[in-house]
Amino acid sequence: MSNTAVKTIRVLIAKPGLDGHDRGAKVIARGLKDAGMEVIYLGLRLTPEQIAEAAIQEDVDVVGLSCLSGAHLGLFPRVVDLLRRKGGEHILVIGGGIIPKKDATPLKEAGVARVFGPGTPIPEIAKYIQENLKEKK
Amino acid sequence: MTTDKGERKKEFRTTVDGALVKKVYVPADGPADSSLPGEYPFTRHIMGNGYRGRLWTMRQYAGFATVEETNKRYKYLYGQGNTGFSVAFHLPTQEGYDSDHPLSAGEVGKTGVAIDSLRDMEQLWDGIPLADVSTSMTINATAPIILAMYIAAAEKQGADPSRLKGTVQNDILKEYIARNTYIFAPGPSMRLVTDVCAYCAEKLPEWNSISISGYHIREAGSTAIQEVAFTLANGIAYVQAMLDRGMKIDYFAPRFSFFFAANTNLLEEIAKFRAARRLWAKIVKDRFGSANPRSQMLRYHVQTDGFTLTEQQPLNNIIRVTIQSLAAVMGGCQSLHTNSYDEALSLPTEQAVQVALRTQQIIAEESGVADTVDPLGGSFYLESLTNQIEEGARQYIEKIDRMGGALEAIRKGYVQSEIARSAYAYQKAVDSGEQIVVGVNKYTTKAAGDTNIFEVDPSVEKKQTERLKVLRQERDNARVKQALEKVKQTAASHENILPVLIDTVKTYATQGEISNALREVFGEYREPSLL
Numbered sequence: 001m002s003n004t005a006v007k008t009i010r011v012l013i014a015k016p017g018l019d020g021h022d023r024g025a026k027v028i029a030r031g032l033k034d035a036g037m038e039v040i041y042l043g044l045r046l047t048p049e050q051i052a053e054a055a056i057q058e059d060v061d062v063v064g065l066s067c068l069s070g071a072h073l074g075l076f077p078r079v080v081d082l083l084r085r086k087g088g089e090h091i092l093v094i095g096g097g098i099i100p101k102k103d104a105t106p107l108k109e110a111g112v113a114r115v116f117g118p119g120t121p122i123p124e125i126a127k128y129i130q131e132n133l134k135e136k137k
Numbered sequence: 138m139t140t141d142k143g144e145r146k147k148e149f150r151t152t153v154d155g156a157l158v159k160k161v162y163v164p165a166d167g168p169a170d171s172s173l174p175g176e177y178p179f180t181r182h183i184m185g186n187g188y189r190g191r192l193w194t195m196r197q198y199a200g201f202a203t204v205e206e207t208n209k210r211y212k213y214l215y216g217q218g219n220t221g222f223s224v225a226f227h228l229p230t231q232e233g234y235d236s237d238h239p240l241s242a243g244e245v246g247k248t249g250v251a252i253d254s255l256r257d258m259e260q261l262w263d264g265i266p267l268a269d270v271s272t273s274m275t276i277n278a279t280a281p282i283i284l285a286m287y288i289a290a291a292e293k294q295g296a297d298p299s300r301l302k303g304t305v306q307n308d309i310l311k312e313y314i315a316r317n318t319y320i321f322a323p324g325p326s327m328r329l330v331t332d333v334c335a336y337c338a339e340k341l342p343e344w345n346s347i348s349i350s351g352y353h354i355r356e357a358g359s360t361a362i363q364e365v366a367f368t369l370a371n372g373i374a375y376v377q378a379m380l381d382r383g384m385k386i387d388y389f390a391p392r393f394s395f396f397f398a399a400n401t402n403l404l405e406e407i408a409k410f411r412a413a414r415r416l417w418a419k420i421v422k423d424r425f426g427s428a429n430p431r432s433q434m435l436r437y438h439v440q441t442d443g444f445t446l447t448e449q450q451p452l453n454n455i456i457r458v459t460i461q462s463l464a465a466v467m468g469g470c471q472s473l474h475t476n477s478y479d480e481a482l483s484l485p486t487e488q489a490v491q492v493a494l495r496t497q498q499i500i501a502e503e504s505g506v507a508d509t510v511d512p513l514g515g516s517f518y519l520e521s522l523t524n525q526i527e528e529g530a531r532q533y534i535e536k537i538d539r540m541g542g543a544l545e546a547i548r549k550g551y552v553q554s555e556i557a558r559s560a561y562a563y564q565k566a567v568d569s570g571e572q573i574v575v576g577v578n579k580y581t582t583k584a585a586g587d588t589n590i591f592e593v594d595p596s597v598e599k600k601q602t603e604r605l606k607v608l609r610q611e612r613d614n615a616r617v618k619q620a621l622e623k624v625k626q627t628a629a630s631h632e633n634i635l636p637v638l639i640d641t642v643k644t645y646a647t648q649g650e651i652s653n654a655l656r657e658v659f660g661e662y663r664e665p666s667l668l
Contacts, residue, residue: 018228018244020317023357023444026557027564043664044317045232047240069228070484070593074243100483100590118448118481119577121568 009037009129010060014051015044016079019069024096024118028064031122037062037129048075052082055091062129065112067097077110084111090136092129096120153361153405153522154529162517169520170415174510178418180411180523182469183434187510188501193465194472195497196273196438197490200225200250202597203604204260207250215265223273223474224261225249226283231318233279233652236601245598247484249275253605253649255642258286259293268296272303273348273438273472278320280307281329282648285638288341304345304394304438307333310371311350313547314556315357317664320652323544325659329634331378336635338389345394347375348438351413355398356444358560361409362526364398366533367543367552369417373534374543376425386425390432398442399461399468406461407513408522410468413437416527420534439465440474446481449584450576454478459496467506467513473497483590550665605647612645620644621654628658 013029015022022044029041042054055063063083065076072095080093095107096116104115113132116125149158159166172178175185184190200207211222226249229241235253236245245251252258267290276283284305288298309326312319319326330347337346351359351368359367372393379389397413400406417435421427441461446454455478465473475493477485485493501507513519537546546552566572573579620641627637641651 018232018234018240018318019248020228020312021356022317023560027358027560030557030561031564045240069244070247071243098481098483100592102590118446119574121578122564123568 009062009133010040010058011037011062011064011129012040012042012051012055012058012060013064013066014042014046014054015066016046016048016051016075017067017069017071018045019067019071019097020044021068021097022066024068025064025066028066028096028122028125032064032126032129035122035126037126048078048082051079052086052088055083056086056088060091061133062092062094065093065095067095067099070098072097072099073103073106076107076112080111090134092132092134094125094128151405151522151525152400152402153409153526156525162521164517166517167521167524169515169517170411170523177422177430177433178415179434180415181511181514183414183436183471185510187469188466188507189510192501192507193470194221195494195501196221196223196472196474197494198223198225198273198275198440198474199490200227201484202246202593203251203601204257208261208263208265211261212264215270220270221273221472222265222270224275226274226276227251228318230283230648231276231279233282233320233649233656235605235647235649236598237605238649242598245601246593251597251601252283252286253601253647254608254645255286255289256608256645257604258283258290258642262290262294266296267291267294268300270302273306274303275306277306277309277312277316278318278326279648279652280305281333281635281638282642282651284333285635286642286648289639289642298340299342301341302343304348305333305337306350306396307347308350308371308375308396310374310543310547311353311368313662313664314367314552315353316350319662321655321659322662323548325628325655326662327374327378327544330375331382332633332635334375334379334389334392335382335384336633337392338384342392344392346389346392348394348396349375350396352396352398352440354556355400355442357556358444358563359556360559361400361402361405362529363533363555363559365409365413365416365526366530366537367556368395368397369413369420369530370534370537370543370546370552372417373420373424373538376421377542380425386421386427387429387432390421390425390427391429393432394471395435395437397437397439397470399439399465399470400442401445401457401460401464403460403464404513404516404519405522405526406464407468408519409526410437410439410465410470411511411514411519411523412526412530414469415523416530436471438472438474439468439470441465441476443476443480446476446478447574447577448481450582451478451482453576454481455492455496458493459500462496462500463504463506466500467511469511479590484593486589486591488589608645608647616644617646617650620646621650624651624654625658628655 170180174182334346351364355364418433477489479489
């Protein structure tokens with residue numbers, strides 16, 4: 001990839017599963033937009049399939065997943081898995097919500113790069129994204 | 138505006154509307170409410186003797202895994218003398234999917250108990266006489282179905298439905314605004330809400346047919362004024378919808394109940410409850426012409442504000458919950474749920490749940506705040522805040538009226554974007570350090586290791602889907618099919634759907650199947666993109 005033009009980072013924020021707590025997802029979508037990224041807020045009550053499909057179609061660099069119902073261990077890895085199978089292995093997947101610390105390890109092993117807990121400042125998330133983008137092969 | 142030398146901040150502001158807080162308040166800052174507790178407009182309390190007669194109900198919201206586990210927990214509580222239950226349903230039941238639906242994967246038994254059919258409901262209450270307890274059910278889009286199951290289960294126990302006591306949340310408007318467990322579009326949803334209210338008014342006179350909720354609006358990021366305004370605006374929409382069905386205000390309004398959050402800003406929150414009571418009483422009396430004081434009394438449940446719980450230094454949350462509970466009690470709530478200190482980490486552990494309940498008991502038994510009614514009434518600052526919140530909420534309601542009411546304001550996305558704006562402003566204030574959250578952006582410590590957390594047994598999903606499979610084999614499927622046809626016909630008509638739903642659940646049709654029948658008639662709602 002050439003480094004002559006700075007490409008705007010494209011982020012997809014989505015809520016997999018049935019959880020309706022969308023305050024965090026919406027606030028982060030808005031915050032990342034204010035940080036200069038292009039943000040697509042896909043909404044809630046989505047299957048991992050719908051999220052992966054949208055991520056590929058929208059050609060995003062980052063997928064941010066939010067879940068507060070406790071269903072993250074099943075849902076987040078499934079999104080990563082589908083992305084890999086659809087040619088989106090370069091997409092950085094991050095997550096947030098009510099996620100016990102001990103679940104961060106299995107999530108990381110499954111390809112969720114980082115889990116941000118409650119109380120994380122948005123600039124910290126933006127910085128992490130900027131520093132950890134993966135290159136498209 | 139002069140700034141006193143030596144003050145620790147350049148300016149002090151309320152969180153209700155950002156108005157400046159004065160150094161000291163004097164009588165000229167606004168008249169104190171001159172009514173007595175138990176008198177219109179009920180600013181000081183709906184009952185003349187406050188908690189001197191009966192304490193508020195300590196109603197802890199609980200439910201997890203399968204009906205067996207939850208039933209065991211309820212039986213234990215019942216044995217301990219607890220007669221007030223508050224059922225948490227898992228998300229599939231709240232959104233009309235059976236436990237074996239693909240979207241339910243990973244969610245079964247997580248945020249509450251899994252109820253798919255009347256069989257589950259019967260087992261949930263096994264050994265607990267529904268005639269003798271009061272039950273609050275947090276259920277909205279599927280409220281008519283779940284209430285039908287509750288009535289059918291009670292009938293099977295031999296209970297007289299007209300004696301049943303409890304509450305069904307049944308507040309769909311705030312689902313579009315904040316909580317997001319809607320299924321159908323606002324139009325047909327309002328019809329289902331009023332079907333429940335009308336049925337309860339006729340057949341379940343001791344049942345609260347709706348719990349109009351500001352809690353979730355606050356949790357989604359609103360200010361205190363917005364919480365009062367949007368909740369009461371929704372209340373107005375429900376009252377109007379009932380009047381439009383030809384019902385008289387004093388026939389149904391006495392069974393309308395409310396649900397608010399309690400935040401940590403102690404005096405603002407006490408003022409909020411007083412302002413909400415006064416404003417609702419005026420609306421019901423002046424706008425809708427009620428003559429019955431019971432219709433005008435704003436009765437409400439409170440839950441401490443879950444959003445304020447921090448993952449960092451979780452024990453600090455015990456203090457937050459204590460302050461919030463004091464606000465609820467000094468504000469005059471009818472029932473209270475206290476959150477557990479570990480809920481920013483996971484579902485609560487038993488120890489944390491116990492501390493939460495003990496917090497209420499200490500306030501009730503040791504603090505003395507429940508010994509006189511409206512103990513802070515007459516405080517110059519509190520009375521000024523009460524006036525300020527009432528006025529701010531009144532202006533919002535006027536604006537919503539001009540837009541054509543709450544339903545239209547929600548359809549236009551007005552209410553949602555007002556809340557999103559407040560939520561983002563709060564986050565920016567926290568990120569910049571302007572708003573302090575102890576342990577998060579000040580007085581921070583290195584993250585501790587894993588605290589003890591609660592987990593739902595992963596075998597629950599398999600157990601529940603197997604139960605469902607057995608049910609589908611054992612029941613009379615021809616009867617189920619016939620009943621579901623009847624549901625569709627009734628949904629397409631103007632008839633109250635409750636009697637048909639009660640017949641239908643008795644065939645052991647599942648809530649997912651019944652929801653699907655309704656989806657065929659009503660369609661499904663998708664949230665408009667508002668970012």
